[in-house]
Amino acid sequence: MKPGDALAGEEVLVGAERMKTMSALMRDANPIHFDPDAVRALGLGDRPVNQGPLNQAYVVTMLARWSGGRVRALRLRYLGTVFAGDRVRAGGRVTAIGGGVAECEVWLDVVGGDRVLAGTAVVEVP
Amino acid sequence: MRVPDEAGLAALVGTPLPGGEFTFEPWWVHLVNDCALAPVDGGADSPVFAFLAATAAMGLSWEEMWAMFGATEADGPMAGESVTEVHRPLRVGATYAVRGEIVSAVRKRGARTGVFDLVGYRLDLHDADGCAATCVSSIVFPRRSR
Numbered sequence: 001m002k003p004g005d006a007l008a009g010e011e012v013l014v015g016a017e018r019m020k021t022m023s024a025l026m027r028d029a030n031p032i033h034f035d036p037d038a039v040r041a042l043g044l045g046d047r048p049v050n051q052g053p054l055n056q057a058y059v060v061t062m063l064a065r066w067s068g069g070r071v072r073a074l075r076l077r078y079l080g081t082v083f084a085g086d087r088v089r090a091g092g093r094v095t096a097i098g099g100g101v102a103e104c105e106v107w108l109d110v111v112g113g114d115r116v117l118a119g120t121a122v123v124e125v126p
Numbered sequence: 127m128r129v130p131d132e133a134g135l136a137a138l139v140g141t142p143l144p145g146g147e148f149t150f151e152p153w154w155v156h157l158v159n160d161c162a163l164a165p166v167d168g169g170a171d172s173p174v175f176a177f178l179a180a181t182a183a184m185g186l187s188w189e190e191m192w193a194m195f196g197a198t199e200a201d202g203p204m205a206g207e208s209v210t211e212v213h214r215p216l217r218v219g220a221t222y223a224v225r226g227e228i229v230s231a232v233r234k235r236g237a238r239t240g241v242f243d244l245v246g247y248r249l250d251l252h253d254a255d256g257c258a259a260t261c262v263s264s265i266v267f268p269r270r271s272r
Contacts (some may be wrong), residue, residue, distance in 0.1 A: 003261075012163050015222055018160070018161040018163075021157060021160075021161050021251070022158070023159055025154060025160065026178065026181075026182065027182065028188070030188070030199060042202070052205050052208075053162075053174050053178055054161060054162050054261055056174050056177070056208075057162030057163075057171070057172075058162070058163070059145075060164075060166045060172045060173060061162065064164075064168070064172070068170050069210070070172070070212070070215065071172050071173055072212055072213075073173065073209075073210065073211045074159045074173040074174075074208075074209075074210050074213065075207070075208070075209045075210075076207065076208055077206070077207045078204065078205045078206060078207065078208075082227050087261055110147075119207075123133070124189040
């Protein structure tokens with residue numbers, strides 16, 4: 001592991017059924033996560049919108065699989081929206097290593113689309 | 127619903143959130159990891175779980191949070207940025223007290239977005255040993271009529 005190393009997560013398909021479960025788990029009543037009519041009414045198309053914490057989780061999973069350690073800190077800007085049926089891929093780059101942690105730039109991209117999350121992370125490394 | 131002016135926004139900084147308690151129940155952690163396409167036995171020790179617990183037990187609903195700033199879901203409030211630090215491992219089965227407050231609230235004007243209010247709030251997870259995790263997040267409130 002060294003500064004400049006690239007991180008790449010697996011490409012994942014974002015499914016509407018998991019969003020419904022997540023709405024229940026979060027007690028999130030916002031219908032944009034489970035009702036296409038609500039999404040349509042906002043002019044956002046006709047596919048439910050993925051929850052922000054799930055988008056964050058794709059980045060965290062990539063970091064944990066790469067390092068084998070815990071993610072201590074995460075700073076993310078929300079740049080866009082992920083819809084049901086999108087394929088997304090997390091990515092990143094190591095910017096510094098020392099003191100048992102790696103500092104990384106991280107992001108989440110819609111495959112064939114826009115960057116939807118960007119920020120930094122601190123993750124424990126062996 | 128009345129939208130606060132700039133002085134009103136400033137006056138809301140420091141407002142405590144009611145807070146509450148959150149327990150990382152094993153079945154809940156399993157299902158969240160499943161939804162996130164993460165290993166279901168991956169535990170709750172990540173910034174994502176800190177954020178979920180903090181917002182679940184902040185003591186008010188999102189609609190109540192929007193109302194504090196004179197907005198509703200129909201106004202299209204959006205997440206801006208989140209900064210989460212997990213100071214020590216979060217444990218499945220453990221209960222955390224959540225405390226928080228509004229830490230910033232300012233009116234801005236963007237060339238593309240027009241007028242919006244940027245509101246920051248902080249939520250901490252505490253256990254018997256002190257603060258286990260800290261989440262500082264921002265919400266963007268579009269103010270199309272301003």
